[in-house]
Amino acid sequence: MTVHPLTLQSRRVAVPDSFEAIQDYCYQHGWTDGLPVVPPTEALVGKMLLGFGEGAGLSLGVIQPRNARVTLEKVAINAVMAGCLPEHFPVVVAAVKAVLRKEFNVAGVSATTGGAAAAVIVNGPLARRLGINGDAGCFGPGYRANAAIGRALRLVIRNLGGVIPGEMDKATLAMAERYTFCFAENEERSPWPPRHVELGYPSDASTVTVAGIRGVYPVMESTVPTGTGVLRTLVGSMTAVGVSNYYQIGTGAQMVLVLCPEHAADIFKSGLAKADVREFIYQNARMPLRCLKDIAHYGNRNWPPWIDEGNPDTLVPIVRAADDIVVVVAGGDGRHSAWLSGWGVTRVVTEDITVPR
Secondary structure (H helix, E strand, C coil): CCCCCCCCCCCCCCCCCCHHHHHHHHHHCCCCCCCCCCCCCHHHHHHHHHCCCCCCCCEEEEECCCCEEEEHHHHHHHHHHHCCCHHHHHHHHHHHHHHHCHHHCHHHHHHCCCCCEEEEEEECHHHHHHCCCCCCCCCCCCCHHHHHHHHHHHHHHHHCCCCCECCCECCCCCCHHHCCCEEECCHHHCCCCCHHHHCCCCCCCCEEEEEEEEEEEEEECCCCCCHHHHHHHHHHHHCCCCCHHHHCHHHCCCEEEEECHHHHHHHHHCCCCHHHHHHHHHHHCEEEHHHHCCCCCHHHCCCCCCCCCCCCCCEEECCCCHHHEEEEECCCCCCEEEEEEECCCCCCEEEECCCCC
16 A cells, blocks of 8 residues: 655655564563564554554644653554554544543553553444454463553553663563553343443443543352352452551542453343442452551551541442442353453543544
8 A cells, every 4th residue: 555655744764675674673662562563654553544544743732751742643653563564544533532531641551660551442333343352361472452542552651651671660560451451341141231332421322431540350269159149249259458458448449340240141140230348349359457557568658537547447448439440351161250450540441432424
């Protein structure tokens, strides 16, 4: 495909026409996550932009910590490098818009020593159309859309935000989800309305939800026969020393609960809606202050005024309110669910996906 030279505004670089030379050049300039990238040629970037219906120079906002202007063209370059197809691009753009919102606090999420990652959850018919996996193995490899979309967002944060490990990225350990973390809600196997409908979007709309997470905690429950029993097991995994959520509820730390279809079915049969699940977790995932004091993240605690620090029996919840728990259904067969702990100074953000007609 031929692209008119005035269509794109980024500077051009001349690199020897070999796979090795291109990879070495990108790596040496700090533009990769360590894995090979697709060369962002003028033709491929133009093709990525062509069907979106907006000009290459359209600004989506400013990304921190570099304070750089984010244009559609810059996003397209990183989407090409990540291996996205043009049809993935609207999802990538929506995810970028989400992390650029002030409440997400992309600089804090990305630069923290906690090594937080951006978890991308896609809802609506577009997820099915693009083959974004929400069924078996949805957290892992094997699906192009999941891998490429999540990676594209991460490359945007790295390359435009300037979040380079050892420089602005101060992660002590980081996490594998920083390469890519994107999955769909398994709407077909959920007994409840999907997240986007919960939020008031039409059922035929498609959305992206981005959460800044500090970890993925898988929980197996294959024994108890009731939904409330499943929830008690999940809560048991949340009430542990060292979980940072308990110290950061004052700044709005949230969490994501990912229920596998079998656990969701059990909970539904027990007469519980998603709102009931949130309330159950909120009321029961609590730690007494005596187990939190003078340990873990206590020196940097941020608690609302209603936490009585003078009473060692005060129960501190894992989040500030029940609505700070996002509940989605994902995964395939097998009784494995997970909860994703939230980084302390970020909010979960949802954006509508604009698909050009």
